[in-house]
Amino acid sequence: LENMYKLYANEMSTVFKAEKITGALSFLEKLKTLTPHFPKIQNYIDGINNLNNQLRPEIEEMMEKIQSDIDRISREIESEDKYLIELKDKISPYAEKLDEILKGKNSEEIKELTQSFKDENPDFAELEEEKDKQESKISTLKSEKQERTKLFNRLEDCIGRIESHFAA
Numbered sequence: 001l002e003n004m005y006k007l008y009a010n011e012m013s014t015v016f017k018a019e020k021i022t023g024a025l026s027f028l029e030k031l032k033t034l035t036p037h038f039p040k041i042q043n044y045i046d047g048i049n050n051l052n053n054q055l056r057p058e059i060e061e062m063m064e065k066i067q068s069d070i071d072r073i074s075r076e077i078e079s080e081d082k083y084l085i086e087l088k089d090k091i092s093p094y095a096e097k098l099d100e101i102l103k104g105k106n107s108e109e110i111k112e113l114t115q116s117f118k119d120e121n122p123d124f125a126e127l128e129e130e131k132d133k134q135e136s137k138i139s140t141l142k143s144e145k146q147e148r149t150k151l152f153n154r155l156e157d158c159i160g161r162i163e164s165h166f167a168a
Contacts, residue, residue, distance in 0.1 A: 011151055014062045018158040021055055024048045025165040052162050059155050059162075066152045073145040080138050087131045094124035 028045055035041050098117050102110050118125040 011062060011066065014058060015151055015154050015158075018055060018059050018155060021048070021051050022158040022161040025052060025161055028165070049166075052165070056159065056162055059158055063152055063155045063159070066148050066155070070145055070148050070152065073141055073148065077138060077141045077145065080134065080141065084131065084134045084138060087127060087134055091124065091127045091131060094121055094127070098124075 025048065028048060031041050031045055035045070094117075098114065101113055101117060105113060118128075
């Protein structure tokens with residue numbers, strides 16, 4: 001949560017504000033029961049309703065921005081996945097040769113033979129390193145997409161609370 005706040009301070013403050021203000025809608029019915037005894041409570045109820053109405057466009061704007069980010073990240077993941085497949089295709093012939101060499105070997109022999117194979121085939125070693133970097137890059141993008149999706153869903157919940165309150 002702390003990392004999300006550092007990365008997306010503006011969005012997180014909007015999410016926090018939206019959750020608190022839309023959360024206040026849940027106890028308005030209880031407050032309404034007190035208005036016959038305390039008429040000034042209606043001013044607070046109206047204030048909470050107004051805050052929610054004013055906040056809705058801000059939430060929707062933030063949701064559009066976040067959705068745009070999610071779409072961009074999805075396209076980036078798709079592109080990076082294609083490159084990863086290319087790398088794996090280039091590695092495949094080397095990996096098949098290495099698998100053949102390693103058949104029936106113990107763990108100590110596997111270490112030595114793998115290192116020898118990499119020394120004899122520097123292209124393989126470079127491709128393996130590039131593949132690892134690519135997988136890490138994709139993993140990072142997927143994590144970012146997941147975090148953005150969580151923010152979007154939290155804001156979507158807030159919009160749902162506003163809609164259900166004013167539809168009632």
